Amino acid sequence: MTEFYDRYSAALYGVINRIVKAEDETEDVLQEALVKIWHAIESYDASKGRLFTWVVNISRNLAIDKIRSRQHRVSSRTQGLDDSLTAQRQAAPDTFRPEHLGLQEITKQLVPEQRQVIDLLYFGGFTQSEAAEELNLPLGTVKTRARTALKVLAKLMR
């Protein structure tokens, strides 16, 4: 378990933090996720995808459940988005971290509109129709952007 923690905690912490925003809640969700992964590892099916994808999805789903269980759902969401944008802007110049180079490189591949959509879908826990409503865009546009963004990301892996 310690080995597993050392290997995946940074990635999981990053994803959960992007979703729930608050640091103490991130810690709670991470702990919850690790326990869940521990018990569910028997059900992990290697033929369905990489272990990394699987553990990230478990953490992501728990984090999304967390924000959905909040009473002030909509307001916190809008708030959260703004926070996350400013947080990103500030984080970059303050602390130079090699792992953020990867993020910058990747986000350079995505136009801001694509990134906004994919962030809402992936980190915001929004469905495509909810994202369309939130961004005041036609559903078709959201779908196209999500699809294009995923293609761009997929190309990075090819």
Place this chain on the structure above:
Amino acid sequence: MENYQEIIESGRLEQYALGELDPAAQAEVEALARRYPEVRQELDDLLAGLGVYAQAHALTPPAGMRERVLGRVLADIKQTGAPVAAAPVAPTAEVPTMRVSASNPHVASTAAPVAAPAVRRNGWAIAASVALLLSLLGNAILYTNWQKTSNELTVALNEQTRFANATQVMERRLGSTQEQLHILRSPNEYKMVALAGTPAHPTAQARVLYNKVSHRVYLDVAQLPPLPAGKQYQLWALDQGKPVDAGVLTAATTAGEDMQQMKDIASAQAFAMTVEPTGGSAGPTLNTMTVIGNI
């Protein structure tokens, strides 16, 4: 029946990757992925792409969190009394690692503590490979274009050389034509000497154009009997009864196709032509005299 292209285009794979589908739809996508390798590939790409995205957001957890979280997780595991948890933690922790090595050799090949960055490095290695491939492809296209252009340039240069040669030929012809015209139109400069056939060759006929000042001699053949093999006509100037070599006639001149400039002659009263061995002789073979004419 849907084909795999339609499935990929349908957008369902993206929804699957983003976790938007209900379990039934998920199972459907998984079934399709099992049936079509192309769908599997596309889905893997999308999931891996999102993996990169997730990995890119990695944050180092705050100090002290490791012990706190690990402690509580381990306590939780022991408490729920999972059968494996009764055993010491370290050996059972091997389980995910072994699964990784079975399904994902490239992850397992790196040392455990650096595995998370290794996954990202791997992603960038693949991205770099893609960039390299694209660059190679671009180079191939550029090379093909360059070769094509180079070939076209060679063709154009050849064409240009051909035209230049043709122009030179035309200029030479024009020059000689103008010269001949000048000679023929300047009766004061060039004296025309008609050479008539001797009794042996009554139909033979030629003329010499002679410039006494510049000493130039031109020969213009009207008609000459055909030559035996190995023979050539030779022109002679007769000065004070003495024959002076004025040069041999080219085939073109003999056939009457062209006017020929002969050797310069300082002084002459008559011109005559004889048949000589190819290359000419030092002195005329008088019994082969074909034409003769006085100035």
